[in-house]
Amino acid sequence: MLPLALSDVAISFPGLAQPVLSIDHLEVPAGGRLAVTGASGSGKSTFVNLVSGLERPDTGAIRWDGTDITTLSESRRDLWRAQNVGLVMQDFHLFPGLAAIDNVLLPARLARAATAEVKSRAHELLSRVGLARPEQSVETMSRGEMQRVAVARALLRRPGVLIADEPTASLDAEAGAEVGQLLLELANQEGATLIVVSHDERLTERLDRRIRLADGHIVADTAMRASS
């Protein structure tokens, strides 16, 4: 469970006059649940990339529980992300040819972190997301099932923060609702800070707080009713 603090963060891309994202101040408490909305091009994806350490801002500090990830080298950020961040993306990014369980374990295996404990946790997570056949190949799954595998993968190494980028956008309404529910439940059970970037009102309205981005700035910041 990690608290997040952004200060004076700005990032520009070459050829664009305006910064794509500029946030003077944002804090999310440990275990907080933040929804990020906005039109496409508003800077949502850049926000995910910055707070997950995939990208470094031009200026400013991004602190997760005191660790300013903007000061880490690329390899150190990879390591930090592997240990602290669970990512769920719109396109699942599962690897064809591998079984569900192997997909869940793949990043941990590549990082040489797949201990026996991690493996048994992978099985447990698969059953918690409602998948009974860990050896099933991911190509044979429905999109909803695939995203559940991705959720299990994100939670494998007990991340302090779970970041979901449009987790329901490529799913039908029913599957999307199930995955949204799973994210909320599991983040709560695991005690992870949750950041969800989404257009999906039914998902975002269930989080504690919602910010709206436009042209790289926070234009609205709404506290929602606590639902858990």
Added chain:
Amino acid sequence: MIRFVLADLRRLWAASLVIVLLVALATALGVAVTLQERALRLGSARAADKFDLIVGAPGSETQLVLSSVFLQPAALPLMPGEVLTKLIADPRVAWAAPIGFGDNFQGYPIVGTTTALISGTTTGFSQGQMFAREGEAMVGSGVDLPIGAEVKPMHGAAGEGGETHAESIYHVVGKLQPTGTAWDRAVLVPIQAVWHIHGLGEDHDHEEAGHDEHEAADHEDEAGEEHHHGHIDADAPLDEDFDHEVPGLPAVLVKPKTIADAYALRQAYRTGEGTRAVFPAEVLTGLYATLGDARAVLMYVAYGAQTLVAAALMLIAVIHVAQRRKQIGALRAFGAPRLAVFGIVWLELLLLVAIGVGAGFGLGYGAAEFLAGLFTAQSGVHMPVEFTKSDAALAATFLAVAALMAALPAALAYRQSPVEALRG
């Protein structure tokens, strides 16, 4: 990581197979050339091993060796028979034996010689015994004739309008153990029989008569002079006393007592009148130089093919990495270390090349073995197709180059920004 690589290769099995085949064929080309050339060298050197010094009439040294060691049919000039008499009497000579050829039977060359040569160049009999009478013959291990078979010598090759020596028949009395030389395909008969068939020897009226393969073709012109056919006296005892009135001979194999004697003898008969003395090993060395040039050309062709395949592989690998940038970016995003990404791409390529190189060595060996088999069937010379340490070095070099080259696409994957990959 291995599991991921294997799953990936399994998924892309068709493309993987094509890559493996490309590498295998390019490798096999070089391996087959190397092995084949080595086999030819080793095989011919071993075939000539027992042939220390050959004395013949002046002419092509190469032809003298090819005809006497490898029994290649050719027109050899004759030298006077006294040369043999002198050689046998020479104290520097352990033994000397005439080699007379020209006839054949069912494609097997018939070679007239003596018991001294057979004892000196072979390891013994697998069946039967040495010829003891003029009408008896022995066959090499590669001759498909049983003991007791009849051999009707034919003068000249059948395809060239050769003729049989009517009424002259040898009976096979012995079969020799394999020697791995061209002589395995020969029918060995007493030299006196060859002389008698051609009307030489006792009636010694034609010292010039050829044991000439092409004589049949010249038949019309020189029939009167050359063809004075006699018959063998099948039951006549073996006469290996060559101290008088020996007919002309194409070649004499000489076994010197010492190496110094060998050089002295060569010197004596090289400068002697009407003779030429050669070390087959030395003539072969000259041939190997030519062979080496041919090998070099073929190897350049093989290197060219390998370079093309390597370039094609690089292209495929770089395109492949570009196509999979999303996947690679995702791996990084989910926490795979950059080195792991590098390792996956590197290992995947290296594995394919390693399988290809392995298969290529197998394929090259098979091809060389096949060609050697054909050659052995035709000539009788055993061709040992074998790997040496230098081949292991070659394989290691291939893999090292592959490891270096695979590092390029792997580095591309390593350097790729996960954000850009996921965005694209």
